[in-house]
Amino acid sequence: MAPAAVTIANGATWQDVAADRQRYRDATIAEVHPPVPELKSEDIPLNTTGIPKKLLTEEEIKITGTNVEELVEKITSGEWTSTAVTKAFLRRAGLAQKLANCITELLPKKALERAAELDKYLADSKKPIGPLHGVPISVKEHMGFKGEDANAGFVGWVGQVPEEDSLILQYLWDAGAVFYARTTQPQTLMHLETSSNLYGATVNPCNTTLTAGGSSGGEGALIGLRGSILGIGSDIGGSIRSPAANNGVFGYKPTTLRLPGDGWTVAMHGAESIIGTTGPLSTSLEGLRLFSKVLIDQQPWLKQPSLTAMNWKDSAEFFPDKKLRVGVMYNDDVVRPHPPILRALTELVGKLKHSPDIEIVDWSPWKHDLAWSIIASLYFADGGADVRAAIELSGEPWLPLSKFILVDNPRVKEHTITSLWEAVSAREEYRTKYAQLWNETASSSPDARPIDVILCPAGPGVAPKLETSRYWGYTSQWNLLDYPAVVFPVADKVDTLEREKPFEYPEDYVPLGEEDKYIYDLWKKHGTEGYKDAPISLQLVGRRNQDEQLLKATQILLEKAGLPAVVPS
């Protein structure tokens, strides 16, 4: 049990509360043994990803370099104990905190107790306790955690301590998981970055001038540094996909209401016009699939009845001949992606075109600006009153990206019931039209088969400079439509000026609008050098509730393009 926290209820200032949270975080890291190596800030280069390998033991590097699917095998076969695995990840996560500021607390005591239990179970019964036996899983802070703080990024909420784990933790626990680290998130949970008054900003380990993305940015950075190989995020506008893309790891936003959400800490409880979902980030595509399958196989709808009672489908059911019809969208007609993204997408499509099994079709975006209008008018249907109250509770300052999305966002308004119903009707009309357009792609196919997936950017660029993540359209589009989406790295990063040239903006480029101008200006200002070493990622999108098909399609697509389905360790 965490010690009683300093809270505003006890009369503390927001600064006191934040300082105490950071003290607490550091104390939990100090409990790790052997101690997490100290770093001098002058030793830290812009790209920190090489540091853990210099400071960890060979065994720790090997363990943390293993992906979920192999790790389960190595633990259940007895090659590594759960205890050894847990210790390795605790050490690497502690280091990740010093490099990227991504941890709210480590849980060495609880995690090692659990690991010991699992080791004993395996020794006694000669079988694993479940399909995730011994897998360390990192957890975004706002997933309710028994006996730990649940502040969701608001200083004023510090001191809330759930009496039981959120449902997703319960199911993962039953499957054998070890929870050892909790990770940062931004104020409001509604930034595509991760900055709060509690912990400051989480930075990108590949280039610390860039954001790790958000709101699951703690997960993104931690997994980017392999301080975790599987983490729990959540996504209502890009919050799993932006950090996955920015850190070059795999991320998956499922169709809503397939994975458990009960017991998370969020503002606007009861809002259901646009809903978020939990989902995984991982160093492997298989990690995403295994996480989801393990949860759904436990029939979580029996405890959270809002969930869809839909069994996890065996991926062998889909695309048995491994032929895919892929719609490609280079540009959403609102914001032109930065050159590295256009280059990577073009190169990937070029590779796919060489495969006789892949058919590439153009996908024309249909009014993605309207889509943003609709979703932005539904995010804060109370005009932001509930979030505002949560911020103002402690007197903590409004962070710039909170102001951007809520205060300065012209689409936010306080709805009446009647205007809410109108906006919901507009949402449904949009969804129906988009479905119709997707159906119509069958007409261009010799066998009248619509496209299987849409391949598109995961954002307007690679990881943005801090506080510049102000265009959500490439991710929020699929939240509005409730389409599942996977983000994957293309095994490439921003490095050489030369290769970007064919994708540079034309000399006489005229921005499509204000948002495009903003993104264009960022490129002109920072260019290749400014985004140096940022991973390049893309997004694959499926139809609503066709999650299993999407994951299988991603696997096939990577295979056909000759790309790895794991992040190199």
Place this chain on the structure above:
Amino acid sequence: MAPAAVTIANGATWQDVAADRQRYRDATIAEVHPPVPELKSEDIPLNTTGIPKKLLTEEEIKITGTNVEELVEKITSGEWTSTAVTKAFLRRAGLAQKLANCITELLPKKALERAAELDKYLADSKKPIGPLHGVPISVKEHMGFKGEDANAGFVGWVGQVPEEDSLILQYLWDAGAVFYARTTQPQTLMHLETSSNLYGATVNPCNTTLTAGGSSGGEGALIGLRGSILGIGSDIGGSIRSPAANNGVFGYKPTTLRLPGDGWTVAMHGAESIIGTTGPLSTSLEGLRLFSKVLIDQQPWLKQPSLTAMNWKDSAEFFPDKKLRVGVMYNDDVVRPHPPILRALTELVGKLKHSPDIEIVDWSPWKHDLAWSIIASLYFADGGADVRAAIELSGEPWLPLSKFILVDNPRVKEHTITSLWEAVSAREEYRTKYAQLWNETASSSPDARPIDVILCPAGPGVAPKLETSRYWGYTSQWNLLDYPAVVFPVADKVDTLEREKPFEYPEDYVPLGEEDKYIYDLWKKHGTEGYKDAPISLQLVGRRNQDEQLLKATQILLEKAGLPAVVPS
């Protein structure tokens, strides 16, 4: 195409509009050939169900006495043409109008054209056009019908004519259906009876002093008279189940968002805190299943993306050993059901207890009064403004049951966004608690298996006297929970005083509350004689999205109890 209607937009009074609608209805019935037999009102007994057999031809009686599953076979085998079948149902439906006032219009021209097409298709291609080839389906008026009026029971809405069929009609059409009759519904669609200022009251063919139920009461009465063997209803509080129960036919409210709803005409468009669903009423249990399977097999979620993309599961998957665990709820602790219901339920449970394959467990209702509070506070979240406007548009009078549910209902309030979210949170909390209680039934099972279904009343009594259907709890409970529910007749009706005695209210009965007092007083006032010949029906309820299991469980339960799965013809 219907002739231009008299509408308030053209300056007509509400009385003019209603008179014109009735003239139009009668004109469509007059188009049927041979003409629908005339009836003198003095010839009509309280129980009219025997009359069709006296006035129709032997072939017509045979055709309309056939259930969906056999009818498809007889048409596709060539024994009957679709034309002959359509003519027989048009005649019987015309008669049903004269007996129960259940029709808004017949569609003889369109239906016979369609039937001729189907007959030609079968002759030419030697195969049916789809799994419902030639099956006549009756349609509740508010399902949008291309070229026909779409008023949803509001006088002021007369004159709205959709340019295309609602989605459910499109899919049924593609499966081979013949649409030949549209049926009545009440003002607001929010009565458990069927009375409007357009058509007056639809009455119960078994006893014309009683209601046919509602809001799909036109369907209930029409199918009760076998003027239809399969019809489309809709249900948000009991609107399929009340008419099915009151008329002694099968009715099925699916889990929401499994069957298409797009293109129906309803008030409060965009409201989603409590949603309704389309669903079938039929003379056979298999009719319910076939209807649902045919729709879902066409993957309607590809056109209406709000639908759950869940394939129809083969019923053979469920209960292969035909063993059932049945929770029985005699009383919801708010309103004690009338003696005939308690008798029928007790007798049925008695029969089931003799089966070694059925395990009977008591189901204790959990705060069904709270459930009503929650759902009633969410039905009209705008305080009723939209429905009020629809009524007031024409100046038509408020009917008593519209006033009851909206104006005099203390739970109706105009929500703010914040209070809406609170009510939605209360709804989810209730659903979660109920799921937990269901899960806990596993503890009483030797093999830790929770109950499969809940067997309970379908209403507080049999078909009520007109304008007395004021207790929704036995049906709305399952809308709040979004549990699928089937209503089935127990092959018995209210007839002899003697058999009721053990189930009579105790002499010193003290009502549980106001609603119980109301229901109790009705029984004391009308008793067995007042409800004479009313069919007795019960309800079987499954867990959310376990629709296929529920239908299979119903089949097993009827079989084990020795009850027919079809209505006797």
